[in-house]
Every structure is written in C-alpha cells, then in structure tokens.
Amino acid sequence: MLSNALKGIKVVDLTQVVAGPACTQTLADMGAEVIKIEAPGGDLCRALPPFAGGESLPFMVLNRDKQSVVLDLKDPAQIARAIALIDEADILVESFRPGVMERLGLGYETLRERNPGLIYCSISAYGQNSPDRGLPGVDGVIQAVSGLMSVNGLPDSEPCKLQVPVVDMVTGYLASISVLGALALRQREGTGQHLDVSMFGSAVALQQMGLATYLHDKEVPARTGSAAPYSTPNEALRCADGWIMVAAYHPARWQAFCRVLGVPELADDPRFAAAGVRLQNRAELITLLEQALMARSKHEWLPLLYQADIICGPINDYREVTESAAFKAAALIETSTHPSAGELTLPRSPFRHPGSPRRPAPRLGENTREVLGAPQAAE
Numbered sequence: 001m002l003s004n005a006l007k008g009i010k011v012v013d014l015t016q017v018v019a020g021p022a023c024t025q026t027l028a029d030m031g032a033e034v035i036k037i038e039a040p041g042g043d044l045c046r047a048l049p050p051f052a053g054g055e056s057l058p059f060m061v062l063n064r065d066k067q068s069v070v071l072d073l074k075d076p077a078q079i080a081r082a083i084a085l086i087d088e089a090d091i092l093v094e095s096f097r098p099g100v101m102e103r104l105g106l107g108y109e110t111l112r113e114r115n116p117g118l119i120y121c122s123i124s125a126y127g128q129n130s131p132d133r134g135l136p137g138v139d140g141v142i143q144a145v146s147g148l149m150s151v152n153g154l155p156d157s158e159p160c161k162l163q164v165p166v167v168d169m170v171t172g173y174l175a176s177i178s179v180l181g182a183l184a185l186r187q188r189e190g191t192g193q194h195l196d197v198s199m200f201g202s203a204v205a206l207q208q209m210g211l212a213t214y215l216h217d218k219e220v221p222a223r224t225g226s227a228a229p230y231s232t233p234n235e236a237l238r239c240a241d242g243w244i245m246v247a248a249y250h251p252a253r254w255q256a257f258c259r260v261l262g263v264p265e266l267a268d269d270p271r272f273a274a275a276g277v278r279l280q281n282r283a284e285l286i287t288l289l290e291q292a293l294m295a296r297s298k299h300e301w302l303p304l305l306y307q308a309d310i311i312c313g314p315i316n317d318y319r320e321v322t323e324s325a326a327f328k329a330a331a332l333i334e335t336s337t338h339p340s341a342g343e344l345t346l347p348r349s350p351f352r353h354p355g356s357p358r359r360p361a362p363r364l365g366e367n368t369r370e371v372l373g374a375p376q377a378a379e
Contacts (some may be wrong), residue, residue, distance in 0.1 A: 020095035022172025053341035146203035
C-alpha cells in the first residue's frame with residue numbers, strides 16, 4: 001500500500017467542491033500533510049447534502065486526513081499568512097478561475113521566486129490559456145461540452161449525464177498523477193513547475209477511443225445505451241428477474257455463449273456468425289438472446305456463464321454492491337468517528353491499507369490555531 005509514500009511532503013490546498021479536493025485527498029491518502037485553506041464561509045462543498053450531524057457527507061468523503069485553516073484572502077495580512085505556509089510547502093493545488101490567483105498576489109511566478117521547488121497545480125474548467133478560461137464550469141456542464149453527454153443514454157433519448165461526478169473525479173486523479181510526475185522530476189532536477197489541469201481536457205481524455213474513431217471516419221457516434229458500438233453481444237441483457245452485462249463477442253466466447261443458452265444454432269447462423277454481420281443485425285440478435293435468457297433468473301445463468309468463461313456480471317445496485325463477496329473481500333469501506341457527525345462508514349481509498357488510522361474530515365477552521373497560532377474559526 002502507498003499510505004506512507006508521500007510522508008514528509010507538505011501540500012497547501014486552495015481548492016473546493018470536488019475536482020481539487022479529489023486531487024489533494026489522493027495525496028493525503030498517500031501520506032502527504034495537506035493544509036486546506038478555506039474562506040470564512042468554508043468550502044462550498046460543506047453546503048452539499050446529505051448531512052450527518054450537520055456535516056456534509058460529500059465534504060467528509062473528500063477531505064479526510066486534511067487540516068482546515070480559515071484565511072480571508074481578501075485581507076492582505078491574511079494573504080501574507082497564506083504565503084508563509086506556501087513558502088514551506090512542496091505542493092500548492094488551487095482551483096480558482098484562471099487569473100484569480102494572480103490578482104491575489106499568489107500567482108506561480110510570484111511564488112516560485114520565493115520557493116523555486118514549488119509544484120503549483122492549477123485545476124480549472126477549461127484551462128489557464130483556453131479562450132473559455134473565464135467561464136465557470138461544473139461536472140455536468142463539462143460532460144455536455146466535452147461530448148461525453150452526447151454518447152451517454154439510449155437512442156433517441158433526452159440528453160443524459162453520468163450521475164456520478166466522473167469528470168470531477170478523473171480530473172482530480174489526473175491532477176494527482178501530474179503532481180507525482182512533477183515530484184519525480186523535481187527530485188531529479190531540483191525545480192518545481194506549474195501544472196495546468198482542466199476538467200475539459202480530462203473529459204476529452206476519458207473519450208480517447210471514441211474520439212479516435214471519429215477522427216478516423218468523421219462519423220458522429222449515436223447513443224447506444226449499454227451496448228458497445230463496436231461489438232455484440234457486448235451489452236446488458238434481460239433475464240427472468242433482472243439484467244446481466246455480457247461481453248461475449250470474441251469468436252470462442254460467442255460460440256460458448258450460444259451453447260450455454262441452449263441456442264447453438266445462432267453461432268453459425270449467417271446473420272450472426274461473424275462479428276461484422278452480428279453488429280449489423282444487433283437488434284434481431286438481442287431479441288433472440290433475451291428470449292433464451294428469459295427462461296431462467298440471472299442467479300441461475302451467472303454460474304453457468306462463469307463456468308464457460310463468459311465475461312459477464314450482474315447489474316448491481318448499491319445495496320447489492322456493498323453486500324457482495326467481492327466488495328467485502330476488498331475491504332472497500334472504513335469506519336471513523338467524526339466529532340460532529342459521530343461514527344461514519346465511508347468508502348476506503350485503495351491507496352490505504354485496510355485498518356490504517358486516519359483522521360476524519362476537519363470542521364471549518366479546526367486547525368487554524370495549531371497551524372498558524374491564530375484563534376480558531378470554529379470549535
């Protein structure tokens with residue numbers, strides 16, 4: 001596990017909501033000391049429901065093992081305190097709109113004169129030099145403008161976004177990867193650098209395969225629901241009591257899938273025998289496959305399909321996920337006690353060893369006194 005990989009590395013966190021905190025949370029998960037500077041009103045994420053003991057669950061899951069320091073960056077004296085913290089830091093992560101840090105006197109060029117080894121990571125909606133740099137952006141909007149929403153959902157359906165903040169999260173992870181690369185470069189060459197990580201660029205990176213296809217054939221892809229646009233059967237299929245996801249498009253697995261379903265004749269049917277014609281006749285094929293699958297429940301089919309080495313799995317809801325043997329074996333949750341919210345069970349970072357101690361997310365300004373020697377903003 002990597003829970004001590006960044007021990008001794010100090011991070012100043014000037015981010016809020018999801019993408020930036022996901023980056024600094026990843027660094028904290030690897031053992032970095034993260035000092036989160038919040039405005040007097042706190043990270044906007046603190047206001048997002050649901051709440052436990054008056055504390056935001058989204059905030060608490062993205063800000064564990066961090067320290068909260070309240071500083072009003074509209075006050076020059078408090079900006080000076082922020083600079084003093086940054087002077088001693090290895091990494092600064094900020095998620096203001098481009099230009100704001102320069103107006104505050106906290107731009108990269110200013111800070112690197114004082115701290116040449118500083119790794120300065122800017123996370124924004126569109127990037128520091130984009131023509132859209134001044135526009136605000138959130139996960140759903142970036143899913144829309146990046147093309148991700150155009151390929152998600154059923155044919156002829158209304159626009160549909162992924163309900164988890166996938167762009168926020170992948171932006172945070174890509175930012176943390178960039179920071180780790182910059183740390184390795186600093187170790188070798190001794191200098192820091194300015195990293196420009198955008199949500200738009202991250203969303204585009206998620207779609208490399210689809211965009212590569214479009215750049216080749218210039219055909220705008222249609223929505224295909226759960227179905228892969230390049231192969232079939234490679235989609236959700238209905239059983240007697242629910243749905244399973246099946247990827248049985250390789251020749252040997254296609255043959256085996258038909259045998260298990262009791263329809264071996266489909267494997268050699270001219271409409272379905274080869275991958276290309278199967279794709280052309282997908283709708284007819286799925287109708288025939290589901291007629292066979294409706295004879296049994298998904299819990300009856302899955303052991304038979306696993307035995308035949310068919311790539312498949314149940315379409316689980318969150319209850320089924322958290323009750324599954326795989327979830328329990330991976331120990332993907334952990335319990336901690338928060339001073340306001342009480343005992344919390346939250347997802348565990350895969351970077352941390354199960355059972356390793358960690359602090360819950362801080363209350364607003366909880367660490368101001370110990371970090372700055374100033375009165376705490378919240379008790």
